[in-house]
Amino acid sequence: MDLYEYQAKELFARHGVPVPPGRVASTPEEARQAARALKAPAVIKAQVKTGGRGKAGGIRPAPGPSSAEAEARRVLGMDIKGHTARTVLVEKATVPFEEYYAAYLVDRAAGTFLAMVSTEGGMDIEEVAATRPQSLARMPVDPAAGVDAETARRLTDQAGLPEDAREQVAAVLTGLWRVMVEEDALLVEVNPLARTSDGRVIALDGKVTLDDNAAFRHDHAAFADPPPDRGAAGLEARARARGLNYVKLDGSVGVIGNGAGLVMSTLDVVAEVGGGRPANFLDIGGGASAQVMAAALEIVLSDPDVRSVLVNVFGGITACDAVAEGIVTALGTLGEVGHPIVVRLDGNNAEAGRAVLDAARHPMVRMVPTMDDAARAAADLAAR
Incomplete structure (x- = not known):
């Protein structure tokens, strides 16, 4: 989760980093x-x-x-x-005498943290790194050791900061490291970190990205944007609140599958057969329950652009009978459904899943045995 500047500065102040x-x-x-x-x-x-x-x-x-x-x-x-x-x-308002740059980030390629400090703050750091790489000090940070006062001073020395600013900047760097670790952040950046005419060092801007996977350890709910209530952003927010991986697209065939690879393949097949384009990407994930399937179908059918729905499930951890139960549950709670739903079930408990849908006898549901035929059927129905 990316934070607004004022939210980042709230965290900075909490960990001893001076802010205006x-x-x-x-x-x-x-x-x-x-x-x-x-x-x-x-x-x-x-x-x-x-x-x-x-x-x-x-x-x-x-x-x-x-x-x-x-x-x-x-x-x-x-x-x-x-x-x-x-x-x-x-x-x-704060008038800077000098502007520096300071950041910590997760270096995924190296499997560690990376600290960056520069005397050229206030500029796009990508430009500094590309045109004057010698002006950007980089230092890997051992996660076990972290950034103490001595490490912070080494960073300021390596960056070539003015001697009389190094102690204050080092104190800021240790504070920013506390933000990084104690708040479970993926990125903590200050640009510019300003030195004022009276010698103070203060964070004039702030950028923080928090790790959503660590949200259970924190009370960061106040930082989250209120979910939009309509449009593509509203659908994505509703899906995210239910733990679904959903992305709105510009077509008319709603697509639901289990596993990102299968859903991506389904999108490609729908696009290739003609007659309609995918309206969304929705991955219910492995081991999805009937409740998850019902939530997925409700989200897709609430999109006004959708004219047909393709449910493509290959049962592994996800059992096809649970998917079928979810479809039946959703159809029972949604009331009248005005769009056809094409279902392809294969793999774990596929026969049981087909039996559940056969018994329901819903007029808007049709089963198709192969992915290609199911995509073709859904595209044809969307074009009518």
Whole structure:
């Protein structure tokens, strides 16, 4: 889960990393109030989970409360690389004397953590790494040893930071490491890490990606975006809340399968037979229960673009009779179903699954023995 800047800074402050004072606002009037409470010049910062806010006009100075209200009105609702700014961070303006870069990330290729520090903050780090790699210090971090004060000082030395800034930056680096480990993050980044004219070192920006697989160890629910209630994003959010791997596509044939490889193959076959394109990718996973199958069918049938559904299951861990029970359960709770459902069952308990569907005798369900024929049937039905 990616965090907004203000959320990342909440974690920074919790672990001793200095950040400017600020408040979040969702209306221009709230921005005015926040700026008044700061009693200092402010900056209005669009809260979106993408970079390039400054270039897009999403970061604007506000000398006082009235200008904060005016600038927030300009920024709220702004589209930045496909992300809509629904809130702004009203933050005390800080003029940097120098700008640094600091980050920790999971280096999957090396199977460890990687620390990166540079004196060239405020720029795209990819550009620095490509054009001036000598300006970016990289150091693998032993997960067992972590980053203590001595390791942090070595990082600042390797990056060539000014001597009189190294102790403060080292303290920030140890704080950021606590964020990385104690919050189970995959990425912790500050760009820029600013040194002010009075010698303070402070995180002017923050980017954090949390590991969803470790969510059970934390109380991070407040960081999650409220699920959209409509459109493709709404369907994906509803599916995610039920533990389903769903991606909305632009066709008319809903596709449900067990296993990412099988679902991908099914998408290809549907596209090849003509008559309709896949409307979604939905993997119910291995060992799916009847309840999971019912939830999957409900999600797919709620897509207004879907005109037919193809359920393609090869039973292994997933038993075909459980899939069939899920289909019957879903059809019983959804009420009138206006779209045909083509089912191909093979493998574990396939005969029992077919018997369940035969006994249900639902007029909208038809069974087809092979994947190619099932895809062709679903595409033909979608085209009618």
